[in-house]
Amino acid sequence: MAMTAKRITQVTDSALAPLFKSLHSLRTMWQRAPKWARATGYLFVIVLAVLAPAQSIGNFMAPQSDWRTILFYPIGSYILLALGLNVVVGLAGMLDLGYVAFFAIGGYSMAVLGVNYHWSFWEILPVGIAAAALSGVLLGAPTLRLRGDYLAIVTLGFGEIIQRVANNLTITGGPTGISGIPHPPSVGTLSVLSYGVLDARPYYYLELAMIVLVIFFTTRLEKSRVGRGWVALREDEDAAELMGVPTFTFKIWAFAIGASVGGLSGVVYAAKVIAITPENYPLLLSVLILVCVVLGGSGNRIGVILGAFLVAWLPERFRGLANYRILIFGAILVAMMVFRPGGIIPAARRKAELLEGRGGGAHLGGEVDIEQPGSTPEV
Amino acid sequence: MHNLIIQFWPSVIDGTTTGAIYALMALGYTLVYGVLRLINFAHSEVFMVGTFASLFTLHALGITHAPGGIAAIGVFILITLAAMAASGLVAVGVERVAYRPLRKRNSTSLANLISAIGMSFFLQEVFALRYGRDLIPFPRVLQKNVLFHIGTGVVRSDKLLVVVGALVMMFILDRFVNGTRLGRGIRAVAQDPSTAMLMGVNIDRVITLTFLLGGIMAGAAAMLYGTFYEVTQYNIGFVIGIKGFTAAVLGGIGNIRGALIGGFALGLIETFGGAIFHAQWVDVVAFSVLVLVLLVRPTGILGENLQRARA
Numbered sequence: 001m002a003m004t005a006k007r008i009t010q011v012t013d014s015a016l017a018p019l020f021k022s023l024h025s026l027r028t029m030w031q032r033a034p035k036w037a038r039a040t041g042y043l044f045v046i047v048l049a050v051l052a053p054a055q056s057i058g059n060f061m062a063p064q065s066d067w068r069t070i071l072f073y074p075i076g077s078y079i080l081l082a083l084g085l086n087v088v089v090g091l092a093g094m095l096d097l098g099y100v101a102f103f104a105i106g107g108y109s110m111a112v113l114g115v116n117y118h119w120s121f122w123e124i125l126p127v128g129i130a131a132a133a134l135s136g137v138l139l140g141a142p143t144l145r146l147r148g149d150y151l152a153i154v155t156l157g158f159g160e161i162i163q164r165v166a167n168n169l170t171i172t173g174g175p176t177g178i179s180g181i182p183h184p185p186s187v188g189t190l191s192v193l194s195y196g197v198l199d200a201r202p203y204y205y206l207e208l209a210m211i212v213l214v215i216f217f218t219t220r221l222e223k224s225r226v227g228r229g230w231v232a233l234r235e236d237e238d239a240a241e242l243m244g245v246p247t248f249t250f251k252i253w254a255f256a257i258g259a260s261v262g263g264l265s266g267v268v269y270a271a272k273v274i275a276i277t278p279e280n281y282p283l284l285l286s287v288l289i290l291v292c293v294v295l296g297g298s299g300n301r302i303g304v305i306l307g308a309f310l311v312a313w314l315p316e317r318f319r320g321l322a323n324y325r326i327l328i329f330g331a332i333l334v335a336m337m338v339f340r341p342g343g344i345i346p347a348a349r350r351k352a353e354l355l356e357g358r359g360g361g362a363h364l365g366g367e368v369d370i371e372q373p374g375s376t377p378e379v
Numbered sequence: 380m381h382n383l384i385i386q387f388w389p390s391v392i393d394g395t396t397t398g399a400i401y402a403l404m405a406l407g408y409t410l411v412y413g414v415l416r417l418i419n420f421a422h423s424e425v426f427m428v429g430t431f432a433s434l435f436t437l438h439a440l441g442i443t444h445a446p447g448g449i450a451a452i453g454v455f456i457l458i459t460l461a462a463m464a465a466s467g468l469v470a471v472g473v474e475r476v477a478y479r480p481l482r483k484r485n486s487t488s489l490a491n492l493i494s495a496i497g498m499s500f501f502l503q504e505v506f507a508l509r510y511g512r513d514l515i516p517f518p519r520v521l522q523k524n525v526l527f528h529i530g531t532g533v534v535r536s537d538k539l540l541v542v543v544g545a546l547v548m549m550f551i552l553d554r555f556v557n558g559t560r561l562g563r564g565i566r567a568v569a570q571d572p573s574t575a576m577l578m579g580v581n582i583d584r585v586i587t588l589t590f591l592l593g594g595i596m597a598g599a600a601a602m603l604y605g606t607f608y609e610v611t612q613y614n615i616g617f618v619i620g621i622k623g624f625t626a627a628v629l630g631g632i633g634n635i636r637g638a639l640i641g642g643f644a645l646g647l648i649e650t651f652g653g654a655i656f657h658a659q660w661v662d663v664v665a666f667s668v669l670v671l672v673l674l675v676r677p678t679g680i681l682g683e684n685l686q687r688a689r690a
Contacts, residue, residue: 327504333497
């Protein structure tokens with residue numbers, strides 16, 4: 001089996017080598033490009049994202065359903081969730097299998113406060129984020145001292161508990177959930193900023209703004225002291241501890257930040273859909289978001305966004321696949337771990353770190369030649 | 380409180396029954412953890428396949444109502460063997476496909492876990508697509524006769540079968556691991572894989588054997604579950620799997636006798652939890668037990684040093 005696995009790896013690697021190689025050189029080019037060129041690149045991507053709801057694009061991307069709705073959920077929501085989970089799984093190297101719980105906490109914050117207490121969206125948003133972050137800390141504090149796989153099972157249990165609690169309590173409406181959730185207040189008379197029922201565009205733009213913010217914050221974080229601490233504890237927790245990295249505090253931070261992005265995503269989602277039930281938050285969603293992160297390349301934001309887009313969009317575009325979606329994604333998870341654990345676009349920093357004897361730290365200005373064919377990076 | 384007093388003996392009996400099934404599942408997690416230091420996430424699907432295997436055997440035999448006498452014993456032997464064979468094969472297959480290629484490359488435990496989750500969802504979907512997503516009923520295999528009373532509790536034949544069947548399986552496993560040459564191989568690898576290898580133990584064979592044993596135990600659990608609850612579903616393994624894992628952690632993961640104690644303890648805790656709060660909170664109680672055990676005593680009741688495994 002191991003032999004065949006190796007052979008298949010070789011075959012796929014050689015077949016796809018030109019693709020991966022071009023991805024590589026593209027990245028090197030990007031990293032060496034001058035600042036103005038990169039700024040233009042970012043601007044181009046943002047313009048593309050702003051134009052995405054156009055009807056002509058929709059005709060191709062999702063001919064069988066409303067493209068604007070799909071852009072909001074699943075595509076936008078999955079991207080937001082995957083970016084949040086990436087902080088926990090990709091950067092800090094902890095496996096969270098109950099990530100949907102934070103999405104649910106955000107959603108129920110919006111629903112309960114909006115319907116019962118008539119708070120507005122912008123008042124609820126920080127509360128929902130804080131509630132998710134707090135529950136992340138409460139869950140993390142007892143479990144983060146344990147080995148990684150225990151954390152995975154405990155978070156899995158937590159995701160289930162949240163769903164069942166929502167199903168059992170009266171304040172969350174039990175199995176029927178909560179309906180009549182208020183929309184965000186409209187701004188001016190612009191059609192793209194008036195939050196109604198039919199047009200999904202305003203919600204998409206709101207979500208897009210959140211995605212840009214999250215990307216901005218996580219990029220800054222990754223390059224900060226905390227980000228370097230995460231890398232250290234991901235690679236070798238004991239060594240990091242010995243070098244004076246406060247591993248426990250940093251783990252809690254990763255958990256809280258990941259959770260707050262989940263909460264944010266949950267509030268935005270609930271503000272559009274009018275009604276939520278516990279069935280909106282199945283375990284499967286946690287797993288799908290994990291697939292987004294792993295498929296794209298955990299630790300690499302571009303990869304993660306691409307992964308989330310593919311996972312969300314493919315079943316919508318090819319409706320015939322929708323039934324087999326979970327089967328295919330399950331197989332993809334195994335195949336990715338066996339053949340290409342780094343994902344479609346492995347994180348550059350991680351790849352550099354794994355080139356033995358080269359010191360790593362390309363982002364910090366270290367001498368690392370990323371073109372070197374190195375060993376396959378691990379998750 | 381009054382409720383609790385009335386419910387005391389029935390809760391003890393129900394808790395022991397479900398606990399027996401959890402204990403059998405816990406054995407699978409504990410065996411694999413002992414040898415490989417990894418949590419076999421796909422074990423819940425090994426169980427699920429076992430329930431389907433016994434159901435299909437019943438269909439093939441044309442059983443629609445409980446047979447009597449000698450025929451009943453024959454039917455039981457057949458469905459037990461079918462469930463054990465199917466679960467054992469699936470467990471070994473999972474190891475081959477999802478774990479072995481990763482082990483050869485020294486992957487992280489995170490990679491192993493993700494691979495196992497993929498495997499788990501793949502297996503669930505195979506059954507969901509083939510047999511639908513609804514509950515599938517079992518024909519009755521055993522008349523649910525009242526045998527005798529303990530206090531206010533009623534002991535039914537199916538509950539007795541579950542407890543006795545599980546205890547017999549655990550006894551056989553305990554004798555196998557502690558008393559045979561193959562079992563000695565398992566214990567040697569669990570203690571120190573590299574030294575065991577130097578002493579001439581074939582590690583790959585031991586690992587296959589471990590998954591097979593865990594699968595057989597899950598198959599037995601699946602058969603007992605099928606006769607007791609009389610339903611199955613493509614995702615039936617999920618909750619049972621989490622509880623089996625909780626039981627393994629509660630007793631001290633990596634410890635075979637711990638799995639037994641953990642299983643019965645968890646069964647009793649959640650049944651009493653259900654009697655005190657409400658039946659719909661049973662699963663929440665069980666998950667909370669897992670979090671609490673990890674918080675207060677991560678080594679479990681009988682103890683296995685988890686931190687040692689980290690190095």
